[in-house]
Amino acid sequence: MQATKDEASPGTEVISVEHVSLDYHKEKEPLPVLVDVSLSGKRDELVAVTGPSGCGKSTLLRIVAGLIKPTSGAVRVMGSEVKGPREDISIVFQNFVLLPWRTALENVLFGMSSRKDLTDDKKMTKAMAALENAGLSGFENVYPGELSGGMKQRVGVARALATEPRLMLLDEPFSSLDDLTAERLRKEIHSILINPQTSVQSVILISHNVEEIIELADKVVVLSSRPAHVAGEIRVDLPRPRNKKSEEFFQWVDKVYALLS
Ligand SMILES: Nc1ncnc2c1ncn2[C@@H]1O[C@H](COP(=O)(O)OP(=O)(O)OP(=O)(O)O)[C@@H](O)[C@H]1O
Numbered sequence: 001m002q003a004t005k006d007e008a009s010p011g012t013e014v015i016s017v018e019h020v021s022l023d024y025h026k027e028k029e030p031l032p033v034l035v036d037v038s039l040s041g042k043r044d045e046l047v048a049v050t051g052p053s054g055c056g057k058s059t060l061l062r063i064v065a066g067l068i069k070p071t072s073g074a075v076r077v078m079g080s081e082v083k084g085p086r087e088d089i090s091i092v093f094q095n096f097v098l099l100p101w102r103t104a105l106e107n108v109l110f111g112m113s114s115r116k117d118l119t120d121d122k123k124m125t126k127a128m129a130a131l132e133n134a135g136l137s138g139f140e141n142v143y144p145g146e147l148s149g150g151m152k153q154r155v156g157v158a159r160a161l162a163t164e165p166r167l168m169l170l171d172e173p174f175s176s177l178d179d180l181t182a183e184r185l186r187k188e189i190h191s192i193l194i195n196p197q198t199s200v201q202s203v204i205l206i207s208h209n210v211e212e213i214i215e216l217a218d219k220v221v222v223l224s225s226r227p228a229h230v231a232g233e234i235r236v237d238l239p240r241p242r243n244k245k246s247e248e249f250f251q252w253v254d255k256v257y258a259l260l261s
């Protein structure tokens with residue numbers, strides 16, 4: 001069934017990560033990366049996950065996307081267990097790359113190539129709407145080489161939006177952008193989440209930029225160094241739009257830093 005915003009009433013739990021542990025294997029020895037990690041995200045919530053470099057954040061996101069099976073524990077989206085990649089979950093990878101020989105539109109369509117249930121016309125309509133929602137109207141026929149870094153990232157976001165996911169997973173999507181572009185794209189991500197026209201009901205954002213987190217997140221989950229467990233969880237009770245220069249804002253930033261250290 002196609003995801004719509006209205007299928008989940010406000011307060012519905014969209015995503016739950018339940019006691020997830022993961023061991024990689026290095027020279028046949030288990031390398032524990034995640035230990036008993038639990039978190040959840042409700043409708044319209046943006047959950048930020050942060051933690052030291054190499055602690056296992058990208059691994060956690062891949063598990064949520066169904067790309068890696070946890071050693072133990074489970075992930076559920078709208079109550080159903082994630083057992084592999086699913087159409088209602090989209091991920092924008094940390095080192096996201098576009099196909100350089102395809103236009104912005106073709107890159108978005110490429111992300112929908114597995115959708116056998118859609119006609120080409122339907123795919124086109126959805127791809128165009130996703131590009132518009134990612135702020136790329138007018139750039140459909142431009143090749144990646146002619147797009148700025150921020151625009152390339154937006155194509156990545158559009159590709160993730162085009163499949164109309166319930167859950168959008170973003171792995172450090174702003175880290176390689178200049179401040180102004182990153183700021184613009186941050187605002188867009190939040191409006192995509194609360195926009196009734198999009199299917200996205202919840203977002204998990206990986207970031208190590210604490211100010212970015214306080215600007216965007218409803219909830220912050222702080223992971224410890226590897227093997228990562230949840231060091232703490234903070235609900236950010238700051239009204240929006242958030243004033244990044246206010247004293248209150250920095251008090252929240254400090255709370256996250258306190259958990260990270
Ligand atoms: N496929 C793999 N096989 C074995 N070990 C891996 C694999 N992928 C990642 N690792 C190891 O698992 C740990 C966690 O990696 P991961 O990429 O999840 O961390 P991260 O928190 O996203 O790091 P960063 O902040 O640098 O992006 C690291 O020690 C990494 O070397």
Ligand SMILES: [Mg+2]
Nearest residue numbers: 057058059094
């Ligand atoms: Mg990572």
